[in-house]
Amino acid sequence: MDDKSLHDLLNGALAGEPPLGPVAQNALAAGIRLRRSRRIRAAAAATAAAAVIAVTIPVGLGVRGHLAGPEQPPGTPILYVGTYTSKLHTRHTYGGTVVPINTATNTPGTPIQLVGGPNSPTIADNVGKIAITPNGKTAYVTTDSSVTPVSTATNTPGRPIHIAPSANGFDYPDFIAITPDGKTAYVASGWGTVTPISTATNTPGKPIPVGTTSFIGTDIGVGQIAITPDGKTAYAANSSSVTPINTTTNTPGKPIHIAGLLQIAITPDGKTVYAANNVGTITPINTTTNTPGKPIHVVGNFTQAIAITP
């Protein structure tokens, strides 16, 4: 012992180091959120007269009741705002909530506290996306470790649904899309799978593998899901491919490779999926054959936002 340097003693104190969790992945996700929240705060600070530090930031939106239909509940549409209070900003309260806003008066209601997975059973980490069923009765909210159905009639959360749990208890559900018939919600996970959830029973089906999931490669997970108007196919996009999923059998088709894929959009007739990427082109995909057409060259390197008129 006598001749051991402090350096060696310090190194010795590191003995029994447990395996490293997905620090890099989590840091990237947290960094993206942090950057986004700082941008929002910076924008808010630029427009606000008073110097107020907002610690609760809206991160997801959904409006109930914007679709007319026989099951349309009476009453004013409610705007649901997913908020996340980061523990990087305050150590007292943090986590994900959903705030209902009455769109007639634009007044926020009581925040609905969400709970997460086994690692955060009392508080949800982050709010990813919100999707509302076509009948307007349920808002599905994704957090880092759960999908929570919220009843829009009572604004109460249901039991959290856990999909594809990973070793660290976080399944990272993010993008969520609901079929036009409202029967199935498709949830993308950070581990490169898409899980169908039956909205009747709120139970998850078997995760559907899509594309590849190597972190250091090009894919971190499924970033977007778009469902054709006829509800027969869900297109799941990650950063290098689009995978068609047959919604009847919940089986994936062959991934269609699109380098640097950023966003997809489906035409109202459901015949074409347009895929935008980070190499300055838009690729049309024929939904009958699921084959990519000739890329359309546009100005710019990052063709990252696309939308189609109805």
Add this chain to the structure above:
Amino acid sequence: MTSHEQEFAEFAEASAPRLRRAAFLLCGDWHTAEDLAQTALAKVFVSWRKVRRQDAAHAYATRTLVNSYLAEKRLQRSTEIITDQLPDCPAPMLAPETRMVVLDALGTLPPRSRAVVMLRYWADLSVDQAADVLGCSPGTVKTLGARALGKLRGVLGDALTDPGPPRHPPGDRHQAEETWHG
């Protein structure tokens, strides 16, 4: 994933183990260490465009890690009771016991002194580099380091008869000033 994100992901993957070890020496708890490493890396990502241009990502990550740790200690002074009265320490002969003794000894140090020990004697930074990370003068680093070594020597006893000079890059002009004699 954009090219920035991918570049950061590769950096994060490569530096996460070392950052977590550094954080462990600061906080003494692997879970907190992982949180600290993750928090530091998340903050690095926010400034990624700046730091990767300067090729200073690793130094920036270390600085962010130490600052996150110090900020946390400022907020949570009560979570860890700092005492110089240690429970009975067995003779540090076996590795697991030595580990506990060293950790307990580190636990008696104030946060900034602990950071100096980690930076100087584990991360092998020079006095100037450590001062840069901590945002203080080289003189403060030397003072904090000397006090920390004095305290560690008191607690570790003969386990630390001679800490020796830390491993320096060749030509470190502070090497001569740093050997501490108790």
